[in-house]
Amino acid sequence: MRKVLHNKLGVWGELYKKNLEKNNPKVLTTMKKNNTLYTYLENYQKSMEQRAEMILKKLREDRGINQKLFDADPIEFFLQDLEAQVDVRLQLEEEILESR
Helix, strand or coil: CCCCCCCCCCHHHHHHHHHHHHHCHHHHHHHHHCCCHHHHHHHHHHHHHHHHHHHHHHHHHHHCCCHHHHHHCHHHHHHHHHHHHHHHHHHHHHHHHHCC
């Protein structure tokens, strides 16, 4: 059996792994034994990155975080964009931590 070293899963993969450790350790153990855990977590990471980008794009549209705002007030643009990014991160963290 081939063993692959995975140093970094990314924030979403790591968070989901911690959720499994806490809420579903039997599934975690089974996935480790079957050597499927890290492939699953890597795919989960990619999926959540795509989801984060989609949510962020929608928030930017809804909040008017666009070139017009940047041209009018670059500092306000960056502040609002940072706030949107934080909101996305908090939303996804909550979703992951509440999943069973």
